[in-house]
Amino acid sequence: MPIIPTNGLKEISKDFSNIINNTNLITPYNPDYDEGNGASIKSIEFLKKILKEKYRYGELFNQVKLKKEIVKLNRRN
Numbered sequence: 344m345p346i347i348p349t350n351g352l353k354e355i356s357k358d359f360s361n362i363i364n365n366t367n368l369i370t371p372y373n374p375d376y377d378e379g380n381g382a383s384i385k386s387i388e389f390l391k392k393i394l395k396e397k398y399r400y401g402e403l404f405n406q407v408k409l410k411k412e413i414v415k416l417n418r419r420n
Contacts, residue, residue: 347371348379 347355352371355363363369374382393400397413 345369345371347373349373 352360352373359369363371393403394413394416
């Protein structure tokens with residue numbers, strides 16, 4: 344079940360919209376504002392933990408790729 348904010352429904356492709364509207368294959372979940380806001384805050388906090396303790400969470404993502412991405416982020420900052 345894809346999570347698609349209500350405002351995001353206008354951004355999906357015509358094909359994807361057609362599948363949603365004319366089949367029972369995909370039923371998007373549309374969180375309300377408070378739920379979406381809370382999920383965003385939790386995601387940001389989790390990402391901060393990952394960046395702070397990068398090697399502890401490396402296996403979640405493929406440690407080699409994660410290390411490369413962290414190096415890229417550090418170079419930007």
